[in-house]
Amino acid sequence: MKLAYLAPEIPALSATFVYNEILALSELGHEIIPFSVHKPIMPATDKHLDALRSKVNYLYATPKKHVFFSHLNLLSKKPIHYLKAFTECVGDMFKVNILSRDALGLFYRFFYAAKLAQQLKDNAIQHLHVHFAHVPTDIAMYASMMSGISFSVTAHANDIFERGLLLDKKVERSSFFATISDFNRQYIQQTYQVDPNKLEIIRCGVDSRVFTRKSSTTVSSPVRIGLVGRLVEKKGIDTLISALAILKSQYSDFIVEIAGSGPLQEELQQQVKRLELNDKVVFLGPLPHDQVVKFVRALDLFVLPCKRDKQGDMDGIPVVLMEAMMVGTAVISSRISGIPELVIDEKTGKLIEPGNSEQLAAAMLELIKGEALRGALISHAEKKVQQEFAQDINAKRLETLFAESIGNQ
Incomplete structure (x- = not known):
């Protein structure tokens, strides 16, 4: 045609x-x-x-x-x-x-x-x-x-x-x-x-020839948490930063890498400074797509706590969640829009209520410490993406x- x-x-x-x-x-x-x-x-x-x-x-x-x-x-x-x-x-x-x-x-x-x-x-x-x-x-x-x-x-x-x-x-x-x-x-x-x-x-x-499964699901030291996305309200990055302050009081051996740019960058950086997370959070700027696979494969947790913004906009099903799941990185996201069709709570990933930083901190801690759960979620997640996405x-x-x-x- x-x-x-x-x-x-x-x-x-x-x-x-x-x-x-x-x-x-x-x-x-x-x-x-x-x-x-x-x-x-x-x-x-x-x-x-x-x-x-x-x-x-x-x-x-x-x-x-x-x-x-x-x-x-x-x-x-x-x-x-x-x-x-x-x-x-x-x-x-x-x-x-x-x-x-x-x-x-x-x-x-x-x-x-x-x-x-x-x-x-x-x-x-x-x-x-x-x-x-x-x-x-x-x-x-x-x-x-x-x-x-x-x-x-x-x-x-x-x-x-x-x-x-x-x-x-x-x-x-x-x-x-x-x-x-x-x-x-x-x-x-x-x-x-x-x-x-x-x-x-x-x-x-997602192209399964490019986003190939990594061999190990063992977490790093420090644990590498990250996301790829525009720095806009609907991505829920402020929820993640608030959750990190809670996580730090219970588990401090982690680093967070945020890849992307957008209008909220300065505001989010100020939030990091206010919560004394400068030693934990790194803003990498925009990432060329041919480097995304290497980035998400190196993470232990991919966290994208999406929410509805003030204008009513929200994500559909972010492709980068599929990419992380395809390479064998455990994912956490939100119960919003079509995301639960991809990230099925306790089966292919963890879901939180939008904007709930306490739930997010608990989910991150559970996946960091729960090797068996993390391995099961990763395995089911890859199959889900292969079969449907x-x-x-x-x-x-x-x-x-x-x-x-x-x-x-």
Whole structure:
């Protein structure tokens, strides 16, 4: 198949699952043309991405006069398709309040959709797949109408819980609408009253050839605790730091490494200083994805105590949890969103209530001291990821859905 992929940023350090999915489908023999709304603010720099990076089309970097000519071209060659897209866009603008910023945003994205539609036609694309149900899906659904080429979506977290503009329409217009967890699927169905037959679950997968199991589960001295993630509220890193102060009073032989950057870095560093944990916590900054496997394999505990932020956003199922589980590092996370579908408490990891630092400290201590429990959790965790969250399994599921979408056009 000849497919196009669209995401907010390709290849981005914060969305490795997008380019890994593209690479997995390419390995299955399909040709993928990647489109990105923006140039990545924090690009993934792995050398094996050079070929992909050279093929990416950045929509918002296209000169506006070129986009305008795409509109003229589509209007002259596919007037019915073009006018349908324009009519739907105007209708959508009225639905969200024609005088609102949302309406203006929709029209702006309709403008760039013409460039995408033109590229889809010029490249003989059979189907367009989109990651994230907000801005890129706005562009994709209008480009699909203009070009007559089907599109589908994978929704994740923020794009559902906080930025679900016209989500019911997006489900209706797509050939299928996937999301990464059963939690998300139920939330979409109940909140937006959409056709459940349109909804699919496609996990963000992990490449088991890269994230291979380490040989030993014995803890280090000092015990190495860590995480990889953006330094934002929903990751719950403040909960971890508070838990470390409690843990230190009961067990002091540990070191914590936090890999990532973000707006809360200074605030979190101040929290570490205030709780007198400077000798225990190290902020490593952003970590290239090709170094993540080495980092998570070296840890004894991977701790990501996710929570809902003040805007209502929360993680879906963080891929880095799967990566840690795949290499044989014990994980602790929170009972929130789709995480319990991956981290099953007392079976594939430990779960705490979001924001509960006392529970987190107790869970860390239990896994540090409980060698038998830690070994059992690691073994079950690896099997869980291999069976349900492996990249090749989910790429083949997408392959089937894409073929059906193309056949139904």
